[in-house]
Amino acid sequence: MGASWFQQVGYGKTLDDAYKRSCEEAEDEYGHQEGYNGTISTTTYAKDITQEYHRSKLDLEQFVRSKMEMLNKRDCCAICLQEPVGNKNKTKSQVEHLVTPGTKRWVLKYVVYNDALQMITSCDTKGEAVKKGREYTEKHQSSTYICMEKTLDKGNKKVAIIKYKKSTTERPGRWMFFGWAAE
Numbered sequence: 001m002g003a004s005w006f007q008q009v010g011y012g013k014t015l016d017d018a019y020k021r022s023c024e025e026a027e028d029e030y031g032h033q034e035g036y037n038g039t040i041s042t043t044t045y046a047k048d049i050t051q052e053y054h055r056s057k058l059d060l061e062q063f064v065r066s067k068m069e070m071l072n073k074r075d076c077c078a079i080c081l082q083e084p085v086g087n088k089n090k091t092k093s094q095v096e097h098l099v100t101p102g103t104k105r106w107v108l109k110y111v112v113y114n115d116a117l118q119m120i121t122s123c124d125t126k127g128e129a130v131k132k133g134r135e136y137t138e139k140h141q142s143s144t145y146i147c148m149e150k151t152l153d154k155g156n157k158k159v160a161i162i163k164y165k166k167s168t169t170e171r172p173g174r175w176m177f178f179g180w181a182a183e
């Protein structure tokens with residue numbers, strides 16, 4: 001298998017985040033093809049050479065061309081074009097309290113879960129839950145679990161929502177990735 005030259009820009013909170021996103025986007029667009037799709041996703045990792053670029057005093061295109069001959073198949077280099085700016089707010093989240101009027105009444109339920117811990121059903125009695133669990137187990141040939149849980153009889157069980165409070169100056173970083181991809 002051969003190698004093809006690639007050059008692209010990626011965004012993220014960190015270099016690793018931007019590299020991972022770029023690889024995922026490449027696989028979404030070009031597929032996995034057993035590690036030989038000719039994109040950034042076939043490289044092993046991204047080496048940050050930003051400081052080397054700044055010390056070189058070359059323009060970006062000249063620097064990238066000078067590195068081309070020194071890289072091997074599956075090598076990927078990264079140059080930070082724009083530093084990420086994190087959230088500098090003292091408080092980075094906002095709480096919204098959800099108030100529901102009336103008295104809350106809790107009831108005991110027997111909840112049936114499958115192997116993947118996904119809820120199958122909720123029953124008032126253990127006998128009913130065992131019956132539903134056996135039906136599911138026999139039909140899907142997999143184990144089920146029955147758990148006792150207190151649940152709210154009626155009404156909304158949510159009491160608050162905590163939302164991320166983005167800073168007005170916050171922004172992801174921008175990196176230029178380049179190297180030799182396997183194809």
